[in-house]
Amino acid sequence: MKTMIKVFGVLLACTILMIACKHKGNEPVPATTNNGGDNGGNNGGNNNIDTGICFSRDILPIFVSNCAIPGCHDAVTRTEGFQFTDYNSIVSKKFVAGNANETELYKKITEDKPDDIMPPPPNSPLTSAQIVLIRRWINEGAKNTTNCSSPCDTTKFAYAADIQPIFDKYCKGCHSGASAQKGIMLDTYTGAVATLNSGRLLGAINHSAGFTAMPYGGAKLSDCEIKKIEKWAGSGALNN
Numbered sequence: 001m002k003t004m005i006k007v008f009g010v011l012l013a014c015t016i017l018m019i020a021c022k023h024k025g026n027e028p029v030p031a032t033t034n035n036g037g038d039n040g041g042n043n044g045g046n047n048n049i050d051t052g053i054c055f056s057r058d059i060l061p062i063f064v065s066n067c068a069i070p071g072c073h074d075a076v077t078r079t080e081g082f083q084f085t086d087y088n089s090i091v092s093k094k095f096v097a098g099n100a101n102e103t104e105l106y107k108k109i110t111e112d113k114p115d116d117i118m119p120p121p122p123n124s125p126l127t128s129a130q131i132v133l134i135r136r137w138i139n140e141g142a143k144n145t146t147n148c149s150s151p152c153d154t155t156k157f158a159y160a161a162d163i164q165p166i167f168d169k170y171c172k173g174c175h176s177g178a179s180a181q182k183g184i185m186l187d188t189y190t191g192a193v194a195t196l197n198s199g200r201l202l203g204a205i206n207h208s209a210g211f212t213a214m215p216y217g218g219a220k221l222s223d224c225e226i227k228k229i230e231k232w233a234g235s236g237a238l239n240n
Helices: 001-024 055-066 104-109 128-139 158-172 189-197 200-205 221-234
Strands: none
Touching: 055 128, 055 158, 104 128, 158 189, 158 221, 189 200, 200 221
8 A cells, every 4th residue: 555655656756757858848938038238220220139340331330420521520520530431431441340448449439538528628528428439339340331220210200219319420520519500400409400491401411502511521311211300391390
């Protein structure tokens, strides 16, 4: 009798163990999270998937907007021999791919002395997010990645969520603060509406005849980004 009880006990324990293992194997696998930080884009993709840094989408607009401005590091002025209008010019001088700390431009954007920091005062310094993004790009090998696909929804054109981020990314470096080029301010809603009402905004971003093509020294905005701005303008340019 005792032997039968022991056998029953062993069988019962094995059955419970098999059931527990089966349930454990069917548990859902947690989704991969993005530990790479902000990718700099404005396309509303899945924030839980890190698609990596794209030079043409995430890095070049920072340099074009904040550094390749008239009188500084545009293709004409090339102050101290530095030009920040395209990949080859950015990495051509005192640039160490894979080591941000040894790269001259990274030293300049993180300099704490007003006389040495770039962009120089009264221009606004790069944001901490932009600096982190550039550092990561350099340390990851400073790849010349282009034509990176990103979702873009033209049905979304609210000012705060969709339009201001475009201005911040491509225009704010030249058109903000005391050093705003030609007095055009695109870092605030009031300034953006004033530029729109003047007729200069849509003409410039569409590279229309008679207007200075914008972004200055950079590639034309994507069709999707232009469409968003046009829809925002056409719907009354609301501060929403």
